[in-house]
Amino acid sequence: MTNSINELEKDAKAIFVIGSNTTENHPVIGMKIKKNVLENGAKLVVADPRRTDLADLADVYMQHRPGTDVALLNGMMNVIISEGLADQDFIAANTEGYEAMAEVVAKYTPEYVETITGVPAADIRRAARLYAEAGAAVICYAMGLTQHSTGTDNVKSVCNLAMLTGNIGRPGTGVDPLRGQNNVQGACDMGGLPNVLTAYQQVANDAARAKFEEAWNVSLPAKPGLTLTETINKAHHGEMKALVIIGENPMMSDPDLHHVEEALEKLDFLVVQDIFMSETAKYADVVLPGACFAEKDGTFSNTERRVQRVRKAVDPPGQARVDWQIICDLATRMGYPMSYSSAEDIFEEMRKLTPSYAGMTYARLEGKGLQWPCPAEDHPGTPFLHKDGKFSRGKGAFSAIEFIEPRELPDGEYPLILTTGRSLFHYHTGTMTRRCVALDEHVPAAEVEINPALAGQLGIEDGEMVRLSTRRGSLEVKAKVTDILAEDVVFMTFHFAETAVNWLTNADSLDPVAKIPEYKVCAARLDKI
Amino acid sequence: MVTLTINGKQVQVPDGSTILQACRLHGIELPTLCYDPDLRLAGSCRMCIVEVKGRPLFLAACVAPAENGMVVETESPDIVQARKVILELLLARHGGKCLTCEKNGNCKLQDYCYQYGVSDTRYADGGRHHYPIDDPNPFIERDYNKCIMCTRCVRACEGITMARAINVKNRGHNAKIATAFDGNLADSPCVFCGQCIMVCPVGALTSKVSAGLGRAYEVEKVLTTCTYCGTGCTLELNVKDNRVVGVTSNRSADWSPVNRGALCVKGRFGWDFINSPERLPTPLIKENGEFREASWDEALDLVASRLQKIKEESGPDSMAVFTSARITNEENYLAQKFARAVLGTNNVDHCARL
Amino acid sequence: MAEELRIVLRNADKIDASNINDYIKAGGYTALEKARRMEPRAVIEEVKKANLRGRGGAGFNAGLKWSFVPPAETKYVVCNLDEGEPGTYKDRTIVQKDPQTLLEGMAICAHAIGSRQGYIYCRGEYPYLVEHLNNAIAQAKAAGVLGDFDIEVRMGGGAYVCGEETALIESIEGHRGEPRFKPPFPGVAGLWAQPTVVNNVETFANLPEIINKGADWFASIGAASYPGTKVLTLTGDVVNRIAIEVPTNTTIRQVIYEFGGGIRNGRKFKAVQIGGTSGGFIPESLLDTPIDFDSMRNIGATLGTGAVFVMDDTRDIVDIVTRIAKFFEHESCGKCNPCREGTFRCYEIMKKINRGAATARDIDNITVLARVMQKAALCGLGQAAPGPIMTTLQHFRHEYERKLLS
Numbered sequence A: 001m002t003n004s005i006n007e008l009e010k011d012a013k014a015i016f017v018i019g020s021n022t023t024e025n026h027p028v029i030g031m032k033i034k035k036n037v038l039e040n041g042a043k044l045v046v047a048d049p050r051r052t053d054l055a056d057l058a059d060v061y062m063q064h065r066p067g068t069d070v071a072l073l074n075g076m077m078n079v080i081i082s083e084g085l086a087d088q089d090f091i092a093a094n095t096e097g098y099e100a101m102a103e104v105v106a107k108y109t110p111e112y113v114e115t116i117t118g119v120p121a122a123d124i125r126r127a128a129r130l131y132a133e134a135g136a137a138v139i140c141y142a143m144g145l146t147q148h149s150t151g152t153d154n155v156k157s158v159c160n161l162a163m164l165t166g167n168i169g170r171p172g173t174g175v176d177p178l179r180g181q182n183n184v185q186g187a188c189d190m191g192g193l194p195n196v197l198t199a200y201q202q203v204a205n206d207a208a209r210a211k212f213e214e215a216w217n218v219s220l221p222a223k224p225g226l227t228l229t230e231t232i233n234k235a236h237h238g239e240m241k242a243l244v245i246i247g248e249n250p251m252m253s254d255p256d257l258h259h260v261e262e263a264l265e266k267l268d269f270l271v272v273q274d275i276f277m278s279e280t281a282k283y284a285d286v287v288l289p290g291a292c293f294a295e296k297d298g299t300f301s302n303t304e305r306r307v308q309r310v311r312k313a314v315d316p317p318g319q320a321r322v323d324w325q326i327i328c329d330l331a332t333r334m335g336y337p338m339s340y341s342s343a344e345d346i347f348e349e350m351r352k353l354t355p356s357y358a359g360m361t362y363a364r365l366e367g368k369g370l371q372w373p374c375p376a377e378d379h380p381g382t383p384f385l386h387k388d389g390k391f392s393r394g395k396g397a398f399s400a401i402e403f404i405e406p407r408e409l410p411d412g413e414y415p416l417i418l419t420t421g422r423s424l425f426h427y428h429t430g431t432m433t434r435r436c437v438a439l440d441e442h443v444p445a446a447e448v449e450i451n452p453a454l455a456g457q458l459g460i461e462d463g464e465m466v467r468l469s470t471r472r473g474s475l476e477v478k479a480k481v482t483d484i485l486a487e488d489v490v491f492m493t494f495h496f497a498e499t500a501v502n503w504l505t506n507a508d509s510l511d512p513v514a515k516i517p518e519y520k521v522c523a524a525r526l527d528k529i
Numbered sequence B: 001m002v003t004l005t006i007n008g009k010q011v012q013v014p015d016g017s018t019i020l021q022a023c024r025l026h027g028i029e030l031p032t033l034c035y036d037p038d039l040r041l042a043g044s045c046r047m048c049i050v051e052v053k054g055r056p057l058f059l060a061a062c063v064a065p066a067e068n069g070m071v072v073e074t075e076s077p078d079i080v081q082a083r084k085v086i087l088e089l090l091l092a093r094h095g096g097k098c099l100t101c102e103k104n105g106n107c108k109l110q111d112y113c114y115q116y117g118v119s120d121t122r123y124a125d126g127g128r129h130h131y132p133i134d135d136p137n138p139f140i141e142r143d144y145n146k147c148i149m150c151t152r153c154v155r156a157c158e159g160i161t162m163a164r165a166i167n168v169k170n171r172g173h174n175a176k177i178a179t180a181f182d183g184n185l186a187d188s189p190c191v192f193c194g195q196c197i198m199v200c201p202v203g204a205l206t207s208k209v210s211a212g213l214g215r216a217y218e219v220e221k222v223l224t225t226c227t228y229c230g231t232g233c234t235l236e237l238n239v240k241d242n243r244v245v246g247v248t249s250n251r252s253a254d255w256s257p258v259n260r261g262a263l264c265v266k267g268r269f270g271w272d273f274i275n276s277p278e279r280l281p282t283p284l285i286k287e288n289g290e291f292r293e294a295s296w297d298e299a300l301d302l303v304a305s306r307l308q309k310i311k312e313e314s315g316p317d318s319m320a321v322f323t324s325a326r327i328t329n330e331e332n333y334l335a336q337k338f339a340r341a342v343l344g345t346n347n348v349d350h351c352a353r354l
Numbered sequence C: 001m002a003e004e005l006r007i008v009l010r011n012a013d014k015i016d017a018s019n020i021n022d023y024i025k026a027g028g029y030t031a032l033e034k035a036r037r038m039e040p041r042a043v044i045e046e047v048k049k050a051n052l053r054g055r056g057g058a059g060f061n062a063g064l065k066w067s068f069v070p071p072a073e074t075k076y077v078v079c080n081l082d083e084g085e086p087g088t089y090k091d092r093t094i095v096q097k098d099p100q101t102l103l104e105g106m107a108i109c110a111h112a113i114g115s116r117q118g119y120i121y122c123r124g125e126y127p128y129l130v131e132h133l134n135n136a137i138a139q140a141k142a143a144g145v146l147g148d149f150d151i152e153v154r155m156g157g158g159a160y161v162c163g164e165e166t167a168l169i170e171s172i173e174g175h176r177g178e179p180r181f182k183p184p185f186p187g188v189a190g191l192w193a194q195p196t197v198v199n200n201v202e203t204f205a206n207l208p209e210i211i212n213k214g215a216d217w218f219a220s221i222g223a224a225s226y227p228g229t230k231v232l233t234l235t236g237d238v239v240n241r242i243a244i245e246v247p248t249n250t251t252i253r254q255v256i257y258e259f260g261g262g263i264r265n266g267r268k269f270k271a272v273q274i275g276g277t278s279g280g281f282i283p284e285s286l287l288d289t290p291i292d293f294d295s296m297r298n299i300g301a302t303l304g305t306g307a308v309f310v311m312d313d314t315r316d317i318v319d320i321v322t323r324i325a326k327f328f329e330h331e332s333c334g335k336c337n338p339c340r341e342g343t344f345r346c347y348e349i350m351k352k353i354n355r356g357a358a359t360a361r362d363i364d365n366i367t368v369l370a371r372v373m374q375k376a377a378l379c380g381l382g383q384a385a386p387g388p389i390m391t392t393l394q395h396f397r398h399e400y401e402r403k404l405l406s
Ligand SMILES: Cc1cc2nc3c(=O)[nH]c(=O)nc-3n(C[C@H](O)[C@H](O)[C@H](O)COP(=O)(O)O)c2cc1C
Pocket: C053, C054, C055, C056, C057, C058, C059, C060, C080, C081, C082, C083, C084, C085, C160, C161, C162, C163, C164, C165, C166, C198, C199, C200, C201, C203, C204, C379, C380, C381
């Protein structure tokens, strides 16, 4: 997030939520948005193919066809430019590439966009005005925006919108991706990515690498590595020999599980470090028992870049070990001695190599934590980025982006759009929440949500078992009839191993840049059993 | 600044302070049941009453503004007697099953009865409610026989969670907390965040998941960060005998900067996986398609030698590490260091996009 | 012989109440015109000087109340026509017999405080008044006398406590009719948190004459500390069960014997309860007290709404007080502890005493409880509810003692 969570509760005068079912997936952030809307009169605009809780509260709700986000956003920008609502001073002072963007956006009139997205032109106009005229407006998005073959384009488009209206660099403004997992921000910050070391220092950059080589006393590869999906693909081709998986569950979370399964089976050697015998661990040659968050010290970085302490409360069960100790043992046995006395010891090494974390110490993190960048020990941390419109690379660059259809569209055989997501009561692949007695009792099984009209056509009653199929396969699942979806869209959560929807999703349609799979759109059909 | 006299001592407080704030600023504690600094004020329990010279009525300190020249007494004999009577009235209504109550030792009603020496009530010739305790939801026990009608739950639901699932129903002595049709929470807009449990001063609302696992005074609270979504809520793991028995939250903005005590259903009730019998206690090695238990030495040696061999035979880029959005920063740092420095490959990624 | 003095009821039965022209012919709306020629500040001063004190029970100087209204974009004038006191029908009488005097009074207030929107909160049991009032408002609008001041009639929630001004405001806002704590007073933050003047029907109805005849004229009538007249409704064991309007220095004895015609069936007087259900019980020995607010308070009684409930010597005081306790147990809104639990326990103990099962201890218990309720309850309902118990324990204790277990 460029800005901070608590700004959503008080500073933002308008909140544009796109592709985020905030009250279910980031419930506490959802509460803050609701508070701002209900108690302080902040305006709310929601764009989502599913009519979420927030949509019910919104001043303008736009139910766009899945995968048409770029068109919708271009349409809003078209209105803003043609009605003179753009912040010309901000654009002139802080950005570049405006003309090229404006040229593309010019043809996305609300009427044209209506034909693509299905959102009435009048709503696009109202949404654009509410956002542009608020004074302090923020965009919140989540996987609903990014899990598309055009995910990168979608994100660039929301950045365009924010820059166009000067909604950057002040409290209550900004572009706020709501990250779905407790430490996904931290995993990225720490260099858990194929192309960067910590704090996004490029592996291809000689100077950066040299710094790490010196600190680690080893020579480092310069060529960026493979992403997770590419790794699976390569394994599928039989070119990947060994895989070490720490606390991840691709056999639930990745698209097209047949493909993943075949890939894992082709590996020579698979090590899984986890706290449970996950769906993935079953394929392992060796399973190493790790520790959960309650059993170790350390830090997590949340979606607003706040680094906070994690504290050990209890011992891991049996012989299970804290994960960093396992990694150290393994490294040492492989001839690279790693030895740390504590998590803090590791943090101390890390921060010396990580400019945005350099000023943080465990002592300073006590209490409120710190938001990066925090480059020095006397730096207070950074609640919002791009203060006074300053971007890290000088000027903020507009991108001129054309709308591209999702990769796999409905056709005669698979006439519906399947889109996936989470429920309030479960988390990700369910490894933890399915083993929480109350959560699993409350929501014990997956459901496929279908519109009443579709249910009527197919003769399906609420609660009835149906068959959901895509080109990858099919599964039987209980139908939940609800009018929060358009007629040709069905929705399913991916928490349940018994009915794992990722057997059906598409591994072939990736975003070309981010390599993110298109979980939010694939062609599907529904049959009465 | 406002200057007033409290218990014979002249004090100064900022303009706009209530008498309660004035008292607390100067180290004078007042009993409060309905007051909650984060919630809409109710001024209804009347435990915080004080005597102000020249005023015929007692003033509820939590809502009464401190005014220049006020002469306030917080523990005068009349006030003490009034508080005792109020406590007795509450005891008469409260089906006090302290012996089995989850909140025993952590209950404001108990605390104030102790403080004011109220062990019994003059006003209990009947009229105790016998509400069924039968909401089948797996999270929240609702025992309104213990409810003292402070409405903090209602105000937390409406002002923190913004769910408006519950409200006051009926009037007078029959007033009770209920969903719109006095039904189950699952049939209301309730999202099972448990904010109502967090603010309930007595044992009327408690966690079913923690039931029977430990009293407040037996547990140690360890402040940490939630393991679920990316919001980064602070929570307290309640530990008894090296076992997590529940989750509570810290409401101070200084210790809970993001959520200030608010949690969602997963944060508050989704902790028992920690104690799941399915947790992996030992390393496992697969032999002939079956897992068998192994010692750490055996397992780690096996992993190290296999990886070493593959590295030598097929090169570092034939290996990859999936690190995790679930583990700590320190562990992620080491995991990528392991991939790059030990395996020698940049093939390291995690489920950031999934 | 004492005589009635009619200010608020000056047109009663003399004009056609459903025809604004009759009212105008009788001099109606000249006061509003006069007020509009005055600075708002001056109107407030005039009302303050007249010492017009609220006729809804609390007796607060109306002009003073208005003077607390801070500047704001939106302000409201609210007329309290909830009249929930059993045995009281004075507000209904005023509205039935002369609705325009209420509207004119509200408009004078609106001019004084700078409001463009008024509400009349009408008791749920008076549906026929709503039509009558709407007709009066329509005529006043048509005649153009109200200018840009709009008045809307809202139907009450049916609970006694909704007559309490902040509960009334909650009810107009569409919430549960529960009192708010004060301050902030409605004058500063009332309806939808905007400055709001709430006055009783009778209070408003006095205004036209005060503006027309001047503050000094009004201040010279009746008791000096509570000048003017009071409309009283006589009920119970009195010969004439009527509504009267008398100067406030009239004594209770005059009210009962001169206007009320004495006790029915030639029986002896035992007690009178004035002011409504929560009013104090007054014995024979105090009957020469004037009815004005302060004199009544000095004898531990209340003027309240001006209900006068007379009891003859056959009445069982403890039984009556038990029924009153039941009323409050039923009418407590349940928000605050002293009242929610207290009214319940008061009724419980009164029942016990009344059926002869109580001991002296119970009287001690109810006394302690009553004192706490009076001083610690959140709103006037809980504070006033023990009044009948306390005053009867003072003046008619023997009736309690007679019923105790020995
Ligand atoms: C329980 C309770 C009931 C009340 N009912 C009424 C009522 O029916 N009518 C009324 O005018 N005032 C009623 N009041 C008084 C109002 O709160 C308020 O004081 C009054 O409307 C102010 O108008 P006034 O100053 O003109 O008297 C009631 C007060 C309480 C505590």
